[in-house]
Amino acid sequence: MAVGAVMLKLTGRTEAAGLAGPLADDVWRVCMPGESAAGRPLACLVPSGQRPAPGYGLYLLGAEAVPGAPGPALRLGPGLGHIEPGDIIHVPADARRVSVLWKNSARHNGLLLTEQCDNYCLMCSQPPKDRDDSWLFDRAMKVISLLPEGARALSLTGGEPTLHADSLIDLLSHCKRVAPGLSVHLLSNGRRFADPEFARRYAAVGLSDIMAGIPVYAPEPGLHDFIVQAVGAFDETIHGILNLASLGQAVEIRVVVQQHTIPVLTGLATFIARNLPFVAQVALMGLEMTGLARPNSAVVWAEPADYQRELIEAVGILTTAGISTRIYNHQLCVLDQSLWPYAVRSISDWKNDYLDICRSCSVRDACGGVFTTSGSRLSQHLHPVPDQSAAIHGGARA
Amino acid sequence: MIRQARTATLLPPHGWQLLPLRFYRLDADCVVATNLVGEHVFMTPAELSAVTDGTCADQELLARLRAAHLIQAPDETLPAELLAIKLRTRMRRLPDSTGLHIFVVTLRCEHTCRYCQVSRQSAAKSEFDMTEETARRALELAFRSPSPHLKIEFQGGEPLLNFPLVRWITAEAKRMNKEHGKDLAFVIATNLALLDDEILDYCAKEDVYVSTSLDGPQDLHNGNRRRPGQDSWQQAVTGIRRVQERLGTDRISALMTTTEASLDRAAEIVDAYAELGLRAVFLRPVSPYGFALRGRGGANYDVTRWLEFYAAGLDRVIELNRQGLPIVEIYASIIAKKMLTNTDPGYVDLTSPAGIGIGALVYNYDGDIYASDEGRMLAEMGDRTFRLGNVHDSSYADIMLSDSLLHPLMESLAVSAPMCATCAFEPFCGADPVFHHATAGDFTGHKALSAFCRRNTGLFTLLLRKMRDDPYVRNLMWRWAQ
Numbered sequence: 001m002a003v004g005a006v007m008l009k010l011t012g013r014t015e016a017a018g019l020a021g022p023l024a025d026d027v028w029r030v031c032m033p034g035e036s037a038a039g040r041p042l043a044c045l046v047p048s049g050q051r052p053a054p055g056y057g058l059y060l061l062g063a064e065a066v067p068g069a070p071g072p073a074l075r076l077g078p079g080l081g082h083i084e085p086g087d088i089i090h091v092p093a094d095a096r097r098v099s100v101l102w103k104n105s106a107r108h109n110g111l112l113l114t115e116q117c118d119n120y121c122l123m124c125s126q127p128p129k130d131r132d133d134s135w136l137f138d139r140a141m142k143v144i145s146l147l148p149e150g151a152r153a154l155s156l157t158g159g160e161p162t163l164h165a166d167s168l169i170d171l172l173s174h175c176k177r178v179a180p181g182l183s184v185h186l187l188s189n190g191r192r193f194a195d196p197e198f199a200r201r202y203a204a205v206g207l208s209d210i211m212a213g214i215p216v217y218a219p220e221p222g223l224h225d226f227i228v229q230a231v232g233a234f235d236e237t238i239h240g241i242l243n244l245a246s247l248g249q250a251v252e253i254r255v256v257v258q259q260h261t262i263p264v265l266t267g268l269a270t271f272i273a274r275n276l277p278f279v280a281q282v283a284l285m286g287l288e289m290t291g292l293a294r295p296n297s298a299v300v301w302a303e304p305a306d307y308q309r310e311l312i313e314a315v316g317i318l319t320t321a322g323i324s325t326r327i328y329n330h331q332l333c334v335l336d337q338s339l340w341p342y343a344v345r346s347i348s349d350w351k352n353d354y355l356d357i358c359r360s361c362s363v364r365d366a367c368g369g370v371f372t373t374s375g376s377r378l379s380q381h382l383h384p385v386p387d388q389s390a391a392i393h394g395g396a397r398a
Numbered sequence: 399m400i401r402q403a404r405t406a407t408l409l410p411p412h413g414w415q416l417l418p419l420r421f422y423r424l425d426a427d428c429v430v431a432t433n434l435v436g437e438h439v440f441m442t443p444a445e446l447s448a449v450t451d452g453t454c455a456d457q458e459l460l461a462r463l464r465a466a467h468l469i470q471a472p473d474e475t476l477p478a479e480l481l482a483i484k485l486r487t488r489m490r491r492l493p494d495s496t497g498l499h500i501f502v503v504t505l506r507c508e509h510t511c512r513y514c515q516v517s518r519q520s521a522a523k524s525e526f527d528m529t530e531e532t533a534r535r536a537l538e539l540a541f542r543s544p545s546p547h548l549k550i551e552f553q554g555g556e557p558l559l560n561f562p563l564v565r566w567i568t569a570e571a572k573r574m575n576k577e578h579g580k581d582l583a584f585v586i587a588t589n590l591a592l593l594d595d596e597i598l599d600y601c602a603k604e605d606v607y608v609s610t611s612l613d614g615p616q617d618l619h620n621g622n623r624r625r626p627g628q629d630s631w632q633q634a635v636t637g638i639r640r641v642q643e644r645l646g647t648d649r650i651s652a653l654m655t656t657t658e659a660s661l662d663r664a665a666e667i668v669d670a671y672a673e674l675g676l677r678a679v680f681l682r683p684v685s686p687y688g689f690a691l692r693g694r695g696g697a698n699y700d701v702t703r704w705l706e707f708y709a710a711g712l713d714r715v716i717e718l719n720r721q722g723l724p725i726v727e728i729y730a731s732i733i734a735k736k737m738l739t740n741t742d743p744g745y746v747d748l749t750s751p752a753g754i755g756i757g758a759l760v761y762n763y764d765g766d767i768y769a770s771d772e773g774r775m776l777a778e779m780g781d782r783t784f785r786l787g788n789v790h791d792s793s794y795a796d797i798m799l800s801d802s803l804l805h806p807l808m809e810s811l812a813v814s815a816p817m818c819a820t821c822a823f824e825p826f827c828g829a830d831p832v833f834h835h836a837t838a839g840d841f842t843g844h845k846a847l848s849a850f851c852r853r854n855t856g857l858f859t860l861l862l863r864k865m866r867d868d869p870y871v872r873n874l875m876w877r878w879a880q
Contacts, residue, residue, distance in 0.1 A: 120401055122400065218461075218465075219461075219464075219465035220461050220464035220465040221407065221464070221471070221474075222407045222408050222409065222457070222460070222461050222464065223407070223461060225402075225407040226402060226404050226406070226407045229400070229401050229402045230402075231402065231406060231407060234476075235474065235476050238476055238480075239476065239479075242479070242483075263458075264461070264465075267462060267465050270465075271465050273738075273739075274437060274484065274739070274740060275480050275483075275484070277740075296400065299400070313869075313873075316873060316876065317876060320876045320877050320879070320880050321739070321876075321880065322880060
């Protein structure tokens with residue numbers, strides 16, 4: 001089904017070559033030969049045919065690299081050839097595989113901070129797990145320590161990162177110290193920010209470019225609390241947004257468009273325009289049919305072609321109110337053409353893909369494609385857009 | 399994978415409280431309920447009864463009422479907090495105080511309009527001109543205003559008959575502003591008959607806006623606005639085009655006055671504006687002041703007829719928009735802003751507290767200071783109720799704290815005025831103590847007898863029905879509101 005070529009394989013097998021014992025660390029930044037390790041966990045990527053210099057705690061060998069590294073070495077398995085200097089990888093104790101935690105050339109890099117959450121959203125793509133996962137924060141700290149110079153944007157996701165208030169504040173402070181210019185996007189349900197003291201601590205970190213992306217699914221508690229499966233959540237989330245705003249913190253409101261939110265989309269846009277007009281932007285997001293969205297498919301899935309009228313009216317209300325509005329995770333061929341200017345190629349590189357029918361599409365390069373994680377649950381109306389001029393005259397859909 | 403049933407988050411019967419809520423019957427089967435800041439929900443009278451007596455089982459309606467902060471669950475604090483923020487936002491312009499400062503640089507005029515609200519004087523009598531010394535004192539008072547935005551509007555009479563003083567005030571205001579650093583704007587309200595290249599050069603160089611009068615088609619305009627030669631319309635149209643070409647289409651706006659002769663010609667009036675490339679038309683009623691009150695001024699029609707005129711004009715404006723011509727009706731846009739946003743545009747004739755003094759101050763040619771242009775017109779008829787002082791002997795505190803200003807402000811406050819306090823349209827409406835003083839003899843008026851109330855109630859009803867019934871109009875109002 002997939003055209004392929006776009007997807008990146010982020011985890012893959014490796015073959016240990018010259019491992020005497022356990023590695024000195026589990027998180028490494030990939031570097032070129034010549035960069036001084038200076039005690040840092042740098043993994044030297046050995047170009048094919050070259051014999052690497054000594055001084056690194058780990059060597060990464062491509063398929064054609066000459067064996068015989070001066071230290072612990074891993075031969076990268078198939079699909080990992082994209083690993084390049086600046087990437088940050090995780091190598092478990094047995095060194096049988098590597099995972100890419102930071103892809104330096106990617107537009108989006110995210111760090112999962114916890115899988116715990118106090119919401120249980122009907123369409124959650126990352127279902128919460130109630131177990132101690134504090135190692136995720138520890139690993140994220142290491143990644144941030146190793147961020148290459150010029151690293152631009154980092155998303156912090158969960159679960160709900162603010163459940164671990166002290167760890168999160170420590171991590172943000174760490175960002176401020178080692179990468180003060182980094183653009184940080186924190187995905188949170190916002191409830192913890194209802195605590196003015198926590199909101200104050202968050203703001204006091206003083207990162208120059210941080211935005212909290214907070215979901216609001218309905219303009220009133222009755223529906224929002226049902227969707228997030230937590231009574232009282234709406235009250236805390238909105239209080240949290242107000243607290244952040246009063247501290248001058250940027251907030252993005254994220255709305256997942258699904259069966260329950262479609263009938264209230266214009267009401268929600270009106271609510272935001274009237275009550276939260278100060279937000280930095282509103283993201284209207286298509287469903288990623290993974291996680292809880294799969295078992296709950298019958299109550300959350302909605303055909304995008306069927307909710308274009310609601311989407312147009314909501315975008316109209318928000319934009320006339322002067323609120324920056326983006327549409328995420330929608331394929332251009334199912335989006336009314338009047339909405340194309342708001343559509344963002346938002347699907348992360350490692351999980352976006354195009355279908356065979358996309359081959360002949362004239363706007364493929366401007367489109368985000370589909371979630372590989374959504375499986376076969378896609379719009380029934382996906383089709384190649386014949387060519388721009390025809391599309392402009394006839395609309396994206398017949 | 400669903401842990402909480404939908405019913406767990408819904409409101410049970412009698413499980414909600416009413417937030418401050420007022421309602422108005424729009425039609426036999428439709429009422430509109432509004433909250434403190436004008437957010438509103440349409441429903442049937444039976445639904446309203448069920449909501450108020452706690453028996454409503456329509457969860458979709460209850461959710462809309464909850465979202466619009468008309469009802470809340472008993473233990474919630476968020477709706478009241480959000481309402482408070484919205485109310486504060488609506489009031490945020492008040493501490494800025496006066497932004498509009500009207501300078502009547504001369505009472506002389508070469509027009510003799512039927513409805514003119516100030517005494518006209520022959521163009522030769524220079525004792526009706528403002529002096530530099532008076533203008534300087536007026537500017538000193540204007541710069542005392544805390545407002546970061548100052549708009550200086552030159553009025554008359556015909557201000558171009560005293561153009562040297564217009565130039566002098568512009569230069570002097572800019573000089574004084576070097577110290578104050580305010581956002582300073584200038585407008586000349588002129589009939590354009592005296593427009594020449596020197597004046598256009600000045601407007602271009604000094605960044606001055608032009609506001610003029612255009613009553614509609616030629617015969618209607620010239621019938622209302624008389625001058626020797628009966629060429630007022632030709633002068634205005636030529637002037638509008640010259641300003642558009644020289645300064646840009648956004649530098650000129652026109653105002654119309656409705657007379658009896660206008661009443662059947664709303665669409666023609668709108669078209670006259672559209673044909674001239676004007677992007678806004680303001681369908682205004684005639685004011686009950688000045689010569690207009692004396693019977694021969696063309697104001698002898700009632701509110702019902704004016705509302706019919708307005709509705710026809712608005713329909714034409716909407717039709718032109720549907721055809722792709724983006725023209726705005728200003729009255730509707732002011733009301734749309736009040737209905738759909740938390741911003742009160744502070745339009746002096748439709749705001750509460752009233753716009754007198756704190757929205758606009760008028761410096762008459764002789765130095766007398768009035769709380770509004772209408773207040774000055776009443777004075778020309780012998781009623782000096784709204785005279786706040788004189789630039790030569792009053793301090794800023796004397797003016798702004800005078801009983802002549804504070805009494806009418808307090809007595810007309812809509813939120814506490816009888817019948818306004820309980821009116822669903824109070825958040826959209828305003829207080830007009832000058833109108834009620836002129837027509838009812840006190841600052842509050844009796845709203846059952848008030849033409850101001852009937853006119854605006856009619857307008858709100860009209861606009862709400864249109865927004866309810868026509869998605870295109872709803873969308874247009876959203877755009878006009880911004």
